Amino acid sequence: MSETTETPNYKKSLNLPKTTFPMKANLVQNEPASLKRWGTLGEKKGLYHAMTETSAGRERFVFHDGPPYANGSIHLGHLMNKCLKDFVVRSKFMNGFDCPYVPGWDCHGLPIEHRVMTDLVESGKAAKLDGLSDDNRRMAVRRECKAYADKQIKLQRGQMERLLTVADYEDPYLTFEPRYEAGVLEVLAGLCEQGLVYKALKPVHWSVANETALADAELEYQDREDLSVYVDFEARDADAVYDAFGLEGDARPTATPSFMIWTTTPWTLPANLAIAVHEKFTYAMVRIDGNYTVLAQELIEGVTKLAKSEDVEVLATTTGDRLVGLGYVHAFRDAPPTPSGDPDADTSTCYTVVSADYVTLEDGTGLVHTAPGHGADDYQTGLKNGLPVYCPVRGDGTYDETVPEWLAGMSIWDANQKVADLLTESGHMFHAHTFMHSYPHDWRSKTPVIFRCTEQWFVGVDRETKRDGRSLRELALKATGEDRSVQYVPSWGRNRMRGMLESRPDWCISRQRSWGLPIPAFTLPDGGAFMTSASVLAVTEVIRAKGSDAWFTEDPATLLAHYDPTSDPDAPGVLKDGSVSFEQLTKGQDILDVWFESGSSWNAVMRQRSEGKDFPVQLYLEGSDQHRGWFQLSLLPSLGVMGRPAFRTLLTHGFMVDKDGKKLSKSSGASLKDLFERYGADVLRWWVSSLAYENDVKVDEEFFKNSGESYRKIRNTLRFMLSNLNDFDAPESLDFSGFHVHSIDAWVLGEYNTMRDAVVGAFEKYAFHEAHKLLYKFCNTTLSAEYLSAVKDRLYCDAPDSERRRNTQKTLWFLTDALCKLLAPVLCHTADEAYRALRGADPKDGSVCVHLTGFPERVKLESATGWPKVMELLEGVAKTIENARTERGIDNPLDLGVKLPDPEGMLKWFDRVDLADLLGVSRVEVGGDSVEVLDLREEPRCDRSWKRDGTVKRRADGGMLSDRDALAVGTV
RNA sequence: GGGCCUGUAGCUCAGUUGGUUAGAGCGCACCGCUGAUAACGGUGAGGUCGACAGUUCGAGUCUGUCCAGGCCCA
DSSP states (O other), rough: EEEEEEEEOOGGGGGOOOOOOOOOHHHHHHHHHHOOOOHTHHHHHHHHHHHHHHTOOOOOOOOOOOOOBBBBOOOOOHHHHHHHHHHHHHHHHHHTTOOOOOOBBOOOOOOOOHHHHHHHHHHTHHHHTTTHHHHHHHHHHHHHHHHHHHHHHHHHHHHHHTTTTOOOOOOOEETTTEEEEEEHHHHHHHHTTTTTTEEEEEEEEEEETTTTEGGGEEEEEEEEEEEEEEEEESSOHHHHHHHTTTTOOGGOOSSSEEEEEEOOOOGGGGGOEEEETTTEEEEEEEETTTTEEEEEGGGGHHHHTTOOOSOOOEEEEEEEHHHTTOOOOOOSOOOOOTTTTTTTTTOOTTEEEOTTTOSSSSSSSSOOEEESSSSSHHHHHHHHOOOOOOOOOOTSBBBBBBBBBTTTTBBBHHHHHHHHHHHTTEEEEEEEEEEEEEEEEETTTOEEEEEEEEEEEOOOOOOOTTSOOOHHHHHHHHHHHHTOSSEEEHHHHHHHHHHHHHHHEEOOEEEOOSOOOOOOOETTTTEEEOOOOHHHHHHHHHHHEEEEETTHHHHHHHHHOOOOGOOOOOSSSSHTSSSSSSEEEEEEEOOHHHHHHHHHIIIIIIHHHHHTSSOOOEEEEEEGGGTTTTTHHHHHHHHEEEEEEEEEEEEOOOOOOOOOSSSSOOSSSHHHHHHHHHHOHHHHHHHTTSOOTTTEEEHHHHHHHHHHHHHHHHHHHHHHHHTTTTTTTSSOOOOTTTTTTTTTHHHHHHHHHHHHHHHHHHHTTTTTHHHHHHHHHHIIIIIIIIIIIHHHHHHHSSTOOOHHHHHHHHHHHHHHHHHHHHHHHHTTTHHHHHHHHHHHHHHHHHHHOOOGGOOOOOOOOOOOOTTHHHHHHHHHHHHHHHHHHHTTTTTOOEEEEEEEOOOOOOOOGOOOOHHHHTTTTEHHHHHHHOEEEEOOTTOOOOOTTTTSOOOOOOOOOOOOOOOHHHHHHTTO
């Protein structure tokens, strides 16, 4: 006790770590301050602007941001998507590229219009709108939609900036802007020029009450009582049917057999054109109460029980594929209808049995009534089999003149019973009953909807382009296939994309809505459609100047002011010869599919803003659902118009799922806003960088906690390094060539070189997960556990200006600086905070900013080739020491020394103090045959460094000191 | 039902062309330090690699079937 009071207190003579860089990050408060400070950069235009200026003239790396839909707060999906994009842009910038990032929003479309309409209906304003003219009503809706979208964009933009993403938020692309709309119409014109755009009939959900097409989101399902009918259609050729069942001789009945179909919409029977069967199902020829009929074997019992049939006998069975091609006679029509506008059309495939995969055995008869004009499946089947798209129902729900006279003009709802009665009278009705089922209704009028064919615009994927005769499908398969002009990350994206391209149908690009970009098509007085490449370009000029509202507010003559039919080879003859004037044209009512708008962004944003230079762009990056969405729907227009893909690389990420791997429900999990407030953006970004994003990503509150812990490790490492640079000014040069290659500093710089190359390489291949791990390991193991714990002694105890200490500080300064730069793309707040602390930047001086620098270079110093071997040796020795400590009960490793054998003479090159510090022991001796752990407890201990290095003795100031420490405190 | 993908320690992930006893981090347990301290360092225990078959001298790795999950279609 008395000894401790007599010896000098050396603690004050140590160079202990000291820093203002706080241990607690306080991200939630401090990140907004960083944002504000970055805002002062680039002549107050902000960080993005400053980065653009810095990188001007460098090689360009063009990333193109896909537009999120402007609706609602950003969520966990956006978190991953936007962070990954930010990592790309920031790492490319740090790696020496000029990397523009124009963010965008998808602003048109049904979700917004639907939302706005709901509000209008609830507030009672919708009724007032109904009194307005068509154009005026649509303009009113469009104004409301625009205001709503503006609000959403502002909200999302703020949240994305809070995520610390850097992009040109001052000048984003918005799909409702006139310049963007013009860019989309240019693409439409280009496709018209290639002969790919056409108009055709397609069934859609149709509200009879409002006489309008409806989207899925505008349907609500309600119970409804309908008539369920089982109808026999007589075979055209009885023998052919019996042949299919293998019924020969006496077994073959003399009566004509029928095909029994089932439907709950008898009103569509006049439009019946085919019967669909499944090729693999088993069908039976059954005698039911004296009649011969075909139905699926599995359903015989159900159907006959329902009808209370008494005499049921199966004569034979066959498979569906044997029935395909057989003809039948319609129950109440003499001949197939001739499709409108084409009296010479081939109707030979009508009234035959066709094959379809969607036929099920769940209900009905296994033979499906097919009316291509009244059902989506039926339509596809019709296309495959060359059936006309026949729809005898008018917009108001009444039949036109093409149906039998007794139905013409009748409402389809009345027709249900009428058709059933007639079928019963004529003996075709096997059974009829009423039943309840869930049926789609119009969300506004609450009335049942029907499927009805309407004229729609399409982009044909199998039509020959005028350029070289190759179709979009051919071009797309070539571009995604052997041609290899598109790279995929991960590589299976290629297969997925190809699978979809092989089977996709023509693209229906028209919608019957208000909130969107009008398709600039006109109707001629004779009812024909008029839209050519030149006419679209002419209207484009008006829309570029006045926006798409002009379509609703201007008349056809004004819209076509720039159009000259006499110089347009595709113009209709009546316009060319002047027999029809522009005033006689009617404007089309359709708008473009929003996917067409976003799918044209390569032109409307990238080409437009770079005068055509940024095409194709280097990278598109979105969730894997966009293989079918934005990726494919950008690919097709760019192939059509430009003849090549809009992108060189497609990078996809997976989806967020819950901790059990299940789909994330809307209500589950914390909102992103809560996560910001609890963890701060850097922790969330750190988490995103750790993800194997190509797969599904599990997300749970706990993961953010873990990420926060992991973040703190990085932060503490930076803090410890900063705190040991307290008395060190920025080095004049970062030349380490004077360093001894066997020094511990050279070792860590060698480790740095390896890590640095690996991290930069990982960023280059978008392997952020890999960069994350490398950086974490370097901070945690290489620095914290190895280098820093070894150099603590010299940092604390050496004389402040000793060369050894200053060399280590120079190394530390360099490593801290380098780490900040390597971490900057991910931990953008913390990296900048540490970078500024390293330089002692004034809090108000934003000009000191890591984000305007670049990735650090390799150090031009090769550490001694013996280091890996030495480190391996030391690792083994550390185990031996650990064992010796437990065996001999020595708690403090500084009470130990080690004697190392050196048979190869390798150790003589290395500093024994370095080796001792790496092992955490007081001294290392070389010699002997095996590793020997020395108990030094009997040797004197330095009061200052606590080491027993063999030089410790009583000094003039009265303390027990080693030579080094005596020198440091200036005693002898 | 179809296309693409995933399934390795409690959790998050590595595992090259099939080849010793399947690795890392987190978490956990224990220990040390108290001059990085709401920090730091060390040691250790955890796995029949989704299941079942097959190919092979040898399979986490190749093939098939099945189970569970995701995205996109139908």
